[in-house]
Amino acid sequence: MRIAIIDNVQIAVVDHERLTREFIVNVMMYSVNRDILVFESAAAMDVYLKSGHRVHLIFVQLHLPGKSGFELLRHLKRTHPDIYLIALSANPADEIAAIDLGADVFLGLPFVLQDLFDIVQRFVVENPKAQVA
Amino acid sequence: MGRCGIRCGAPAQEMRSMTDEDIFILRLKLLIVMAKAYLNGYPLGERRKAAVSENARMVFYQALHHANRCDAIPTDTAERTDDAYTHLFYQRIQLLAVMARSFAAGNRLEGYRRRALEDNIGHICDRLAESPELADMPILKVA
Numbered sequence: 312m313r314i315a316i317i318d319n320v321q322i323a324v325v326d327h328e329r330l331t332r333e334f335i336v337n338v339m340m341y342s343v344n345r346d347i348l349v350f351e352s353a354a355a356m357d358v359y360l361k362s363g364h365r366v367h368l369i370f371v372q373l374h375l376p377g378k379s380g381f382e383l384l385r386h387l388k389r390t391h392p393d394i395y396l397i398a399l400s401a402n403p404a405d406e407i408a409a410i411d412l413g414a415d416v417f418l419g420l421p422f423v424l425q426d427l428f429d430i431v432q433r434f435v436v437e438n439p440k441a442q443v444a
Numbered sequence: 445m446g447r448c449g450i451r452c453g454a455p456a457q458e459m460r461s462m463t464d465e466d467i468f469i470l471r472l473k474l475l476i477v478m479a480k481a482y483l484n485g486y487p488l489g490e491r492r493k494a495a496v497s498e499n500a501r502m503v504f505y506q507a508l509h510h511a512n513r514c515d516a517i518p519t520d521t522a523e524r525t526d527d528a529y530t531h532l533f534y535q536r537i538q539l540l541a542v543m544a545r546s547f548a549a550g551n552r553l554e555g556y557r558r559r560a561l562e563d564n565i566g567h568i569c570d571r572l573a574e575s576p577e578l579a580d581m582p583i584l585k586v587a
Binding site: 328331332333334336338340341343344346347399400401402403406409410412413415416417418419420421422423424426429430 | 448449451452454455457458459460461462463464466467471473474477478489490492493494495496498499502531533579
């Protein structure tokens with residue numbers, strides 16, 4: 312039953328920091344056994360969603376060059392309220408703003424591996440919405 | 445219907461950008477979880493195999509880089525220094541990476557090979573537990 316849920320989930324990572332981004336992608340790919348979408352800018356994520364693709368969960372670095380992660384959160388909350396948003400930041404002052412803008416999780420850097428497994432468990436494995444293809 | 449955000453990751457007073465060292469330790473722990481999951485018979489789909497292989501590749505080269513910075517093992521085995529111990533630790537990590545790439549490629553690790561993998565994980569976990577700056581033991585129990 313769990314395999315069926317994981318088969319249908321689509322996860323994206325929007326982060327310009329290569330090492331962190333590649334690590335999150337690695338953990339997610341292993342956890343859900345699917346390719347993970349990667350975007351280096353908020354604008355690229357936007358374009359992808361506007362073309363009608365469906366995404367279930369997005370990791371968003373708040374401090375992106377160009378359009379910020381905050382702007383992306385605000386936009387996605389309005390246009391795609393069903394997407395789970397994980398906000399990443401190294402600045403504790405960002406937490407309240409991120410949650411106010413609709414982030415489901417504020418992930419403070421540096422995180423530990425268990426944080427990422429907990430996110431998969433909570434928003435993918437235990438979440439029936441993830442079954443929608 | 446409103447969603448309530450939750451917080452995870454570093455506590456506010458410890459937040460900072462992640463370093464290469466942070467990522468190396470995280471990748472090593474992920475590799476241990478992957479290897480333990482394999483030993484426990486959890487299924488390995490195609491993307492999972494790719495994730496194991498990629499993680500093992502990254503860990504191997506980072507461990508190689510760290511090992512090169514350590515002093516070589518003394519020829520007199522009775523005089524094992526911390527550096528030599530650390531050097532061996534990085535050799536073990538490289539061995540784990542090779543083993544992981546092997547099972548990700550579809551090679552079955554059975555008999556002595558399986559035991560070698562278990563022993564190697566045990567040694568690496570012991571070392572992580574001995575080093576408070578490296579240790580985050582709950583995660584080692586995930587798989």
